[in-house]
Amino acid sequence: MVQRFTLTETGVAHHGRYVETAKYLAEESAGRMIFSGFGTAVDDMPPTPARIEASNPANISIIPFAREYWALWEAGAPYAIDPVTLSTLGSRSSVLNDQPAPFSAHPKLARDGTLWNFGVDPIDDVLHIYRISADGRSIGTQRLHVDHIAPIHDFAITERYLVFLLPAITCNRDRLMGGASFAESCQWSPQMGMRVLIVSQSDGSVIEGRLPAGCLFHVANAWEDKAQVVVDYMRSADPSSLLAGWSVMAGEYRHRRGAALTRARIALPDGSASQEALLNHDAEFPTVRASDTGKVYRHLLCLERTQSRPQDVPGYDQLAYIDAQTGDRRVHHFGDAWLAEEHLLVGEMENSAPRWAVGSGLDLNAKQTVLSVFDLRSLEAGPVAQARLPYALPLGLHGTFVPVVFP
Ligand SMILES: [Fe+2]
Numbered sequence: 001m002v003q004r005f006t007l008t009e010t011g012v013a014h015h016g017r018y019v020e021t022a023k024y025l026a027e028e029s030a031g032r033m034i035f036s037g038f039g040t041a042v043d044d045m046p047p048t049p050a051r052i053e054a055s056n057p058a059n060i061s062i063i064p065f066a067r068e069y070w071a072l073w074e075a076g077a078p079y080a081i082d083p084v085t086l087s088t089l090g091s092r093s094s095v096l097n098d099q100p101a102p103f104s105a106h107p108k109l110a111r112d113g114t115l116w117n118f119g120v121d122p123i124d125d126v127l128h129i130y131r132i133s134a135d136g137r138s139i140g141t142q143r144l145h146v147d148h149i150a151p152i153h154d155f156a157i158t159e160r161y162l163v164f165l166l167p168a169i170t171c172n173r174d175r176l177m178g179g180a181s182f183a184e185s186c187q188w189s190p191q192m193g194m195r196v197l198i199v200s201q202s203d204g205s206v207i208e209g210r211l212p213a214g215c216l217f218h219v220a221n222a223w224e225d226k227a228q229v230v231v232d233y234m235r236s237a238d239p240s241s242l243l244a245g246w247s248v249m250a251g252e253y254r255h256r257r258g259a260a261l262t263r264a265r266i267a268l269p270d271g272s273a274s275q276e277a278l279l280n281h282d283a284e285f286p287t288v289r290a291s292d293t294g295k296v297y298r299h300l301l302c303l304e305r306t307q308s309r310p311q312d313v314p315g316y317d318q319l320a321y322i323d324a325q326t327g328d329r330r331v332h333h334f335g336d337a338w339l340a341e342e343h344l345l346v347g348e349m350e351n352s353a354p355r356w357a358v359g360s361g362l363d364l365n366a367k368q369t370v371l372s373v374f375d376l377r378s379l380e381a382g383p384v385a386q387a388r389l390p391y392a393l394p395l396g397l398h399g400t401f402v403p404v405v406f407p
Contacts, residue, residue: 002062002071002086003393005360005371012371012387019058019071019079020088039183039249050100052076060105061398065115066136068092072105074119074153075182083402095138101128105398106154106218108293114139116157116201118164122171122185125149129162129199142204150195151186151242156222156231158294160202163222163231165264166195168213169239188239189213196266196273198229209271211264215239220261220286220302220324223295229266232324234259234284234302235275253314258282258305261322278327282307284316285342285398289354299354300324303340306333315339315395319357321379330379337364343372344401358401362392369393 006013018024023035035054036042045051056076063070068089069081077096080089096103102119109115113134118127125147131140150166157163168190176185194216196209215236222231240256247253261283264275282305288297300323303316317340319332334340343359357374369392372383 001059001394002069002081003360003396003399004086005387007373007387014387014389015086016393017086018088019081021056021058021079022091023054023056036179036181039181041179041181041184043179045179052102053100059397061400063107063400064402065107065109066134068136072103072107074104074106075102076100078103092136095130095132095136096128097138097141103128103130104153104155107132108155108157109290110157110201110294111159116162118152118155118162120149120152122149122151122176122182123173127152127164127197129204131201142199144197144199144204144206146195146197148189148192150189150192151182153217154219156219156233156294157201158222158224158229160200160224161222161229162197162199162201163219163229163266164197164199165211165216165219165231165233166192166197167215167239167242168192168194169215169242183243186243188243196264196271198266198268198271207266207269207271209266209273211273211275215242216259217241218284218286220300221288221292221294221297223297225265225296227268229268231264231266232278232286232300233262233264234286235262235277236260248314253312255305255309255311255314259284261286261300261302278324279322279329281305281320281329283320287342287344289345296325298323298325299345301343301345301357303342304331309336319343319359319374319379321357321376332374332379332382334361338362339364339395341396342398343374344399345376346401360393360396360399362395363388367392 004015053076056073058071058079061072070078077091077093107117115132117130127144129142133139148170170189172185190213194211198207220232236259261278266273283302286302304318322329339362341360343357345354347355369389371387373385375384
């Protein structure tokens with residue numbers, strides 16, 4: 001479901017609308033779940049040649065692109081959404097050459113307006129790479145074979161490269177083909193280390209590197225520094241956040257170690273790699289400005305989990321604004337009874353720093369979703385504005401800020 005908050009001079013409005021994927025339409029018609037989800041297997045799922053695409057809920061992120069919004073899953077095609085009505089315009093499988101194929105929820109917009117993305121096919125061990133023109137046409141695809149490919153959720157681009165960090169997780173193909181959900185099919189594989197793939201944007205050549213075994217969901221940013229690629233990402237040393245987090249669905253959550261902001265350096269052209277923790281706070285959902293993508297940057301927002309948060313409460317309770325050059329950090333603590341969601345950097349001041357942080361969260365006491373706006377010059381003072389819905393929304397993953405709906 002796409003949730004939209006519209007902020008105008010007269011107030012804040014909320015609209016939600018389901019993405020009418022093939023899965024959604026079939027299951028609405030049948031009145032029950034038919035196709036397996038990311039973490040839920042359906043025993044009698046009907047045979048279909050496009051087994052994975054049949055499970056596409058288009059529910060991880062949404063981006064404005066090519067005069068549409070694209071609602072994105074990561075193992076199937078993007079779905080185009082009408083920016084005005086939020087109605088579903090249809091699958092945009094043309095960027096996948098009209099074949100069922102994975103397409104991640106974290107594409108990156110290059111400075112020339114083209115969109116880079118990737119997709120992981122764990123059945124055939126293929127890393128798909130996509131380049132899409134600013135008007136939404138496929139202008140290049142590449143298939144890289146990667147032995148025992150990992151479930152890569154996010155990546156980074158620099159001026160000349162695509163940067164992939166592979167968590168030390170592999171997919172048990174037999175379990176997946178045997179009907180297990182994707183989450184059930186993943187296994188911790190520390191012997192693989194954390195593989196690094198640096199792919200040339202111009203010729204597709206690959207430089208390989210390796211870091212100590214670890215896991216990640218999200219990459220903050222990457223850039224080129226002389227003969228190095230530098231990449232900031234949220235690293236966890238073990239797989240508990242990927243493999244053990246699903247107990248929350250049974251109401252049995254116990255928090256284990258989370259991720260922390262880490263900076264890796266990969267030397268070119270030999271691929272030798274090293275890394276250091278930038279901060280030691282349990283954190284996730286790093287966001288940077290689109291204008292900072294692929295270059296040295298300062299402004300980073302993320303969510304943190306304070307050490308005092310009760311271990312049986314999932315999620316994040318603090319927003320942090322970090323200077324990625326100095327490590328300086330300012331925070332706002334929402335409180336234990338809060339599930340903070342991704343916040344975004346919005347606006348720009350005369351010194352080119354962003355002005356606002358905007359994001360949502362779930363107030364567990366009131367059972368209400370709240371949209372907050374922070375002035376980044378005084379984050380510690382708390383939100384300068386909040387819009388409280390008279391109901392709770394399902395927790396979301398990623399959002400985007402659009403300055404004007406009708407450009
Ligand atoms: Fe994500």
